[in-house]
Amino acid sequence: MTPKQRTAAVVGGGIGGLATALHLRNNGWSVDVFERARGLPEVGTALGLWPAALAALDALGVGAQVRSLSRPQTAGAFLRPDGGRIATLDIAALERRTGDVVRLVSRPDLLALLYGAAGEGAVAFGERIADIRSLDGSYDVVVAADGLNSAARTALFGPRYRARYVGASSWRGTVDGETGSVTETWGEGLRFGVTPTSGGRTNWFACAVAPEGQRDPGHEVATLRAWFGHWHTGVRGIVDRLTEPEVLRLDLYHLDPPLPSHVKGRTALIGDAAHAMTPDLGRGACEALVDGVELARALTAAPDVPTALRAYDRARRPATQRLARTARLMNRMAHARRLTGLRNAAMRTAIAVGGPPA
Template sequence: MKGSVAVVGGGIGGLAVAGGLHRAGWRVTVFERSAGLPTVGTGLGIWPSALRALDRLGVGTRARECGRLQSDGAMRRPDGSVIATLDVARIRRKHGEGVHLLSRPALLGVLAGALPPGVVRFGSPVADPVALAARHDVVVGADGIRSATRAAMFGDRYPLRYSGMTAWRGTVALDVPAGGETWGRGRKFGLTPQAAGVTNWYAAVAAAEGYRPPEGDVVALRRLFGDWHDPIPTLLDRVDPAGVLHHDMHLLTPLPSYVDGRTVLLGDAAHAMTPDLGQGACQALIDAVALVDALTRERDVPAALARYDGQRRWPTQRMAAMAARASRLSRVRRFTGARDLAVRAALAFGPPG
């Protein structure tokens, strides 16, 4: 089957599905509100299942070239003692390769590079996704956590929910040998190497929704994490306040379907989850490949979208529930010893691939 598709949103999921459908002979238009691709952004861990999705889209080799392999990491306590380790060699043995670290701008650049000029219409927000259905065979809502497409499908019946954590993230000019997370009482700090001389960092704290520290973000981060183990204090000393992103973390109430007529959701628009498992971008890529497969193999659009919904809704909602449980663990303020045992057991069982 071939036809025309409008993709609302030019993020990771939107560009991935656009590239896959373009390769399959569909006429594709991507409507992206931003003026262009971002030039700065934090890092992503691309797990083996998502790397295989990139291979299916024809850009896996290029994505690997733009990233770097993740080395072994550790989860630690604020004093630096180890809770558990992430055994990258075990991931390679189980899945055939390890995790690749890639910046968001680099991944978006790889995906956009698979599309001819003019497919992505930058500076083109979509106020009425429903109207697109009159001009296209399929409308794909890939417009993120606050999706206008989802709102057009469901109204406010399935709202975003505050996770209980507020988060900061950014990059600094610093080399670290390996990444990892450090968990304290109701707060955590993570870092990953992003490129030569650049480290991606993030911090999260259990707080009321809308919390904004009166002393400013960087001063608050140094107060909360400045006495933790190295290299966290060194990293915080180098943080540029202008480059810090601060936002509350939300998750989406599970939807009864990702499909309404000829409109379909993918990525955060369908299953926004907390970042605790590092799976948001990965699941969007896998969504994109599943939707491309369905639309190219099924006899008509309703059958294709039903197939996609059947394949992706349960696994993604299960992943979102797992991420929410991990988020709850990181908010623990008491009985942290029992929490650490739970984290160690979870990593021993194996992270999602």
């Protein structure tokens, strides 16, 4: 007798959700993906794919394609507003340790590639699942990949576990022109990041301590120029080219307190739904990819779904919650307004001793 095909529902068709669906489908599962957006995004900022995320993409069979449409990070540094160096990222050491480097790719390009690998019609767009518990009993497993303000997380664990404002806003966008390296410049309660991206453009972001929800429509560029227009030329050259329509402002959040489990019944949470963290390590998309692949591997290898979900939770919850704590600590350091010399020295020591997690 032919064994019954196993079934999964994935709520959220972003990077983590698509990774989970693709891996399960490659291993014989029937997967329905529900995405509330009406289509794939056409614009978005650059992502840094760390070696663990690249290994996950290799497991999905798309690693070579990602490498062909991305570019390697060849250098990285933390700077002071005058351009002086706080610390340098040893890219060569990372490659020696892991066999790979960080690769930079735009979010829309990565999503389009994963969607293409999953196949036409793999995602049901415009489908909002009001209560993930309504899927219980209809599938062997349900995967919650519905992001920062996860309705699934609230339904399963209650409103105590929610995304909370960290006290800082971010501005981001892209400008024409190449930049050769990744830099973050730290001032007093302010910082500015620069990242190469595809198409001869440069991705940038800025962060500042600000009240939650504060906006200044039509004047965000003027604010950024007032804060950063006197910083070193690498920052000033980008700020001078900003135009109001291209600036996106978002508040920064993290999940607090952390979840007691990434699993409830036959539902598993992945990505930001499970462990939303501040973007300070650049690891949100990376960890969603790894979550998706590790969850699918466990479901494929274990004798039953409950065993697989326990294995997934043991493997991923400690690691991701440790990264989330590190990201939050770095966020606090970056936005310090006093004793910035001591902060810079601490950052320099941390990079020299431990280096970034791969």
